[in-house]
Amino acid sequence: MTISRKRVLSGMQPSGLLHLGNYLGALENWKGLQTEFECFFFVADWHALSTNYADTSRIREFSRELLIDWIAAGIDPERSTVFIQSRIPEHAVLHLLLSMMTPISWLERNPTYKEKQEEIKEKDLSTYGFLGYPVLQAADILLYKPDFVPVGKDQLPHLELTRELARRFNDIYKKPVFPEPKEHLTKFPKVMGTDGRKMSKSYGNTINLSDTEPVVRQKLKTMVTDPARVRRHDPGNPDLCAVYDFHKIFSLPMIQEQINTECRTAAIGCIDCKKLVADRVVERMTPMWDARARLNQDPSYLNDIVTEGSRRAGEIAKETLHDVNEAMNI
Numbered sequence: 001m002t003i004s005r006k007r008v009l010s011g012m013q014p015s016g017l018l019h020l021g022n023y024l025g026a027l028e029n030w031k032g033l034q035t036e037f038e039c040f041f042f043v044a045d046w047h048a049l050s051t052n053y054a055d056t057s058r059i060r061e062f063s064r065e066l067l068i069d070w071i072a073a074g075i076d077p078e079r080s081t082v083f084i085q086s087r088i089p090e091h092a093v094l095h096l097l098l099s100m101m102t103p104i105s106w107l108e109r110n111p112t113y114k115e116k117q118e119e120i121k122e123k124d125l126s127t128y129g130f131l132g133y134p135v136l137q138a139a140d141i142l143l144y145k146p147d148f149v150p151v152g153k154d155q156l157p158h159l160e161l162t163r164e165l166a167r168r169f170n171d172i173y174k175k176p177v178f179p180e181p182k183e184h185l186t187k188f189p190k191v192m193g194t195d196g197r198k199m200s201k202s203y204g205n206t207i208n209l210s211d212t213e214p215v216v217r218q219k220l221k222t223m224v225t226d227p228a229r230v231r232r233h234d235p236g237n238p239d240l241c242a243v244y245d246f247h248k249i250f251s252l253p254m255i256q257e258q259i260n261t262e263c264r265t266a267a268i269g270c271i272d273c274k275k276l277v278a279d280r281v282v283e284r285m286t287p288m289w290d291a292r293a294r295l296n297q298d299p300s301y302l303n304d305i306v307t308e309g310s311r312r313a314g315e316i317a318k319e320t321l322h323d324v325n326e327a328m329n330i
Helices: 020-033 045-052 059-073 090-099 104-108 111-119 128-142 153-173 213-221 242-250 253-264 270-297 299-328
Strands: 007-012 038-043 080-084 148-151 182-185
Touching: 007 020, 007 128, 020 038, 020 059, 020 148, 038 059, 045 059, 045 128, 059 080, 059 270, 059 299, 080 299, 090 128, 090 299, 104 128, 111 128, 128 153, 148 153, 153 182, 153 299, 213 270, 242 253, 242 270, 253 270, 270 299
Parallel strands: 007 038, 007 148, 038 080, 148 182
Antiparallel strands: none
16 A cells, blocks of 8 residues: 655745755755655746846756756655656646735735845846745745745745735635645754855855866865964964865864864964865765766756656646635636
């Protein structure tokens, strides 16, 4: 007898190249979920339009690179359904239907709505699409009726809106069409960028999964350290050093302790400290680079993954939309 596994769904916007922060914060978690859950992972290319509607020139490129990074990082298309959002028109249809019953006040209270408008001054985000993107996000989730959605604590308000819309739909149309997905809380480590701030595409301080080994080593050479350590014989404070944060992620505990002690006594210089962590980062990234090379040599394999994933996702999406239309008498 086959026991059905609980379902997990998550996605990423193709808004740029993936970096180590994305890998450590999300992809490693996704990889682990595959052993326990029925996983659906999608490229949210329509979501990218919410902030990049004026320049869509690289969305296809970034979508392809994102898929390559996923597969290279260990997302297994034999165990997970991998697809692209825009290949499944039911996402847009459910978004439209949910938008008809979504109070505007629910969208305006979204904590990231005004925050992003303040952060991204160079773009006009006073659009219907940007205000309503949480409804599209809810449609993305509810379409597959997942049991869990992997999120960090800062994303809980978005998931709660999805649950509120599920409850509202079920209440208005008197049919339990949508289950309420639960959060699968994930600890996303804060990965520091080369400038000492959080690694982010918008800061230009990333180590990308697609970077070559020489590029990775060069970026780590330029990484900021304890600003008070000016000369080689000056003692340092690892607690203020972005390089030591990398050691805590990539190096063995014994090496971490050694660096912690030797930095404070100036027994090791920043150049040697960076080289040690660079070796560990390269060691971790090498299998992904090898997998990326194989995927780039066989573009048809990637197309097959998306075609099959979209077929599987599309079947479920059609079933859900059928239930929605029946409930709404459409």
